Amino acid sequence: MIEAVGLTKRYGPRTAVEDLSFSVRPGIVTGFLGPNGAGKSTTMRMLLGLDAPTAGHATVNGRRYAEHRAPLHEVGAMLEARAVHTGRSAFNHLLALAATHGIPRRRVEEVIETVGLREVARRRAGGFSLGMGQRLGIASALLGDPATLILDEPVNGLDPEGILWIRNLLKSLAAEGRTVLVSSHLMSEMALTAEHLIVIGRGRLIADTSVTEFTRRASRGGTVRVRTPDSVRLGELLGALPGVVATPGDDVRVLLVEGADSEQVGRLAAEHSLVLFELTPQQASLEEAFMEITRDAVEYEAVAAAPVLIEEPTA
Numbered sequence: 001m002i003e004a005v006g007l008t009k010r011y012g013p014r015t016a017v018e019d020l021s022f023s024v025r026p027g028i029v030t031g032f033l034g035p036n037g038a039g040k041s042t043t044m045r046m047l048l049g050l051d052a053p054t055a056g057h058a059t060v061n062g063r064r065y066a067e068h069r070a071p072l073h074e075v076g077a078m079l080e081a082r083a084v085h086t087g088r089s090a091f092n093h094l095l096a097l098a099a100t101h102g103i104p105r106r107r108v109e110e111v112i113e114t115v116g117l118r119e120v121a122r123r124r125a126g127g128f129s130l131g132m133g134q135r136l137g138i139a140s141a142l143l144g145d146p147a148t149l150i151l152d153e154p155v156n157g158l159d160p161e162g163i164l165w166i167r168n169l170l171k172s173l174a175a176e177g178r179t180v181l182v183s184s185h186l187m188s189e190m191a192l193t194a195e196h197l198i199v200i201g202r203g204r205l206i207a208d209t210s211v212t213e214f215t216r217r218a219s220r221g222g223t224v225r226v227r228t229p230d231s232v233r234l235g236e237l238l239g240a241l242p243g244v245v246a247t248p249g250d251d252v253r254v255l256l257v258e259g260a261d262s263e264q265v266g267r268l269a270a271e272h273s274l275v276l277f278e279l280t281p282q283q284a285s286l287e288e289a290f291m292e293i294t295r296d297a298v299e300y301e302a303v304a305a306a307p308v309l310i311e312e313p314t315a
């Protein structure tokens, strides 16, 4: 269980994270989403005690990270996959990490097996591909068999096989009852991996919801396609409802309805005994929904990066 309460981080005049509160439950994968610069890495660093919050606090399994006696057994983290001593082999890197935390050599062999690095474990980690580096980062995170995992962009730069591997690994770790928080800026990937989402923009919480609810919200406000032999009559009835617009589709029997969901359209048709051949919500893709939901946050970044001069109107 991870808990953030009013987490705030300022770097000089810049607020990276602002009054962020959320909790991450065990047993499911929670996706931590936000556009670039939203504050995901900063938040994760605060959860791990690597950055001190300007205000607020965070706990992992009921305690602040620094208060854990054996933190590697409580929290496994991967923030930068490249944070590895490049001259060492993957095996020696893990062995050194294990030795300083009283973890037996057997466990090193186990995690190397889990992440599929057996063949290359004796090779210098500095020569690793990005994918191998990610696997090594995950191996380090798993070393202490922790109850909680915090991974920053673990699928970045991976090939499809690597992405599928991480997806399945995260799901199985969560299924074992662990708390799994994984950040990404890719909505479509998170939709396949996570069950719950925490979405931030400009350092603030935008959504704390299940993937199912997020998808539902994404399709709300979308268009409903209706095919009916009574399109003229149904169009009139829909047009009489406040905020509803029905426009003809690619066929005289097709209407594209905005401002009402498929349930409302179906009920209206039934009340007037109109036959329907088709009633299809046209879902926005999750990526579109994510862009829509975080748009203001992104626009702010763009404006902040390139200030626009507005001339004073002359009297």
Ligand SMILES: Nc1ncnc2c1ncn2[C@@H]1O[C@H](COP(=O)(O)OP(=O)(O)OP(=O)(O)O)[C@@H](O)[C@H]1O
Pocket: 011, 014, 015, 016, 034, 035, 036, 037, 038, 039, 040, 041, 042, 043, 185
């Ligand atoms: N050490 C720092 N000093 C000053 N500003 C910082 C520092 N670290 C982060 N920031 C700023 O805080 C904001 C949040 O950055 P952060 O890296 O946490 O975002 P992010 O969501 O992880 O982004 P990305 O997906 O691009 O990694 C950014 O505007 C960034 O420039």
